[in-house]
Amino acid sequence: MLFVPNKLLLEKAMAEGYAVGAFNTNNLETTRAIVRAARELDSPLILATSEGAINYAGINNLKTMAEIAAQESGxxxxxxxxHGTSLEIVMRCIRHGWSSVMYDGSKLPFEENVANARQVVELAHLVGVSVEGELGRLVGVEDNISVTEREAAMTDPDQAQEFVKRTGVDALAVAIGNAHGFYKGEPQLDFIRLEQIRARVEVPLVLHGASGIPDEGIRRAVKIGVDKINIDTEVRAAFQKAVASFLAENPQVIDPRKILGPAIKAMSEVVKSKIELFGSVGKA
Structure with missing residues (x-):
């Protein structure tokens, strides 16, 4: 297997007290930007691909781009x-050579989430593929949410312990007030809840929706025991800003290479800043 299972990357991170960044990619430019940053900082790396990205780029194209980048980087x-939400997409990725899959049944009733995640684990482990599960419902941007709704969306520490034990997942994504997309206002992470989960769960923990969380909050989460951190929105924003700025200054340019070059550099700078923040510099 060319790609390394998340289990190996995250167990090392867990033992040494840093987190590995998982950066979403949709195309060649983003893949190159992410891998360039990791190579410059000698960091382990997780290239994350959503079902939407697979549908957009094509599963073979996305896999080949990642494969070439991995080979060249060393x-x-x-x-x-x-966020694979069905057995079908999970198995499709496993068959095409993905080294890690996330089964996201967080919106389902607990018992159904457990049963489905356990099935994914049994199948994936047969071929050495790592599995990430999720417990607790990540909302969109955290605005207009009542305290009751906020509490209901978070991961219960006791359920987390039971979920990991019954499913055998290699990593657990938790909801502690984090959200997907840009935050409106200061995100309020429940670090006490995170400490309680860490005390009950032996596998690596994952923080989704980390774009926009202040650096100090990220450092605190890593110190408590988060081992994988997902970044997508900030990389996309860097791409959009760089392209818009270039076109505003150079409206006559139609060469995609010249238009997208600054975007690659901007995305790479974001990824480098996150790798430094997560503490994985020199850990490859």
Whole structure:
């Protein structure tokens, strides 16, 4: 297997007290930007691919781009399915050579989430593929949410312990006030809840929706025991800003290479800043 399973990357991170960044990619430019940053900082890396990205780029194209980038970099890189919500997409990625898959049954009743995640684990482990599960419902951007709704969306520490024991997942994504997309206002992470989960769960922990969380909050989460951190929105924003700025200054340019070059550099700078923040510099 060319790609490294998340289990190996995250167990090392867990033992040494840093986190590995999982950066979503949709195309060649983003893949190159992410891998360039990791190579410059000698960091392990998780290339995350959503079902939407697979549908957009084509599963073979996305896999081949990641494969070439991994070969050229010489880094330990995982190719990871992010938020797979069905057995079909999970198995499709496993058959095409992904080294890690996330089964996201967080919106389902607890028992159904457990049963489905356990099935994914049994199948994936047969071929050495790591599995990430999720417990607790990540909302969109955290605005207009009542305290009761906020509490209901979070991961219960006791359920987390039971979920990991019954499913055998290699990593657990938790909801502690984090959200997907840009935050409106200061995100309020429940670090006490995170400490309680860490005390009950032996596998690596994952923080989704980390774009926009202040650096100090990320450092605190890593110190408590978060081992994988997902970044997508900030990389996309860097791409959009760089392209818009270039076109505003150079409206006559129609060469995609010249238009997208600054975007690659901007995305790479974001990824480098996150790798430094997560503490994985020199850990490849």
């Amino acid at each position: 880094l330990p890189i995982s190719l990871h399915l992010d």
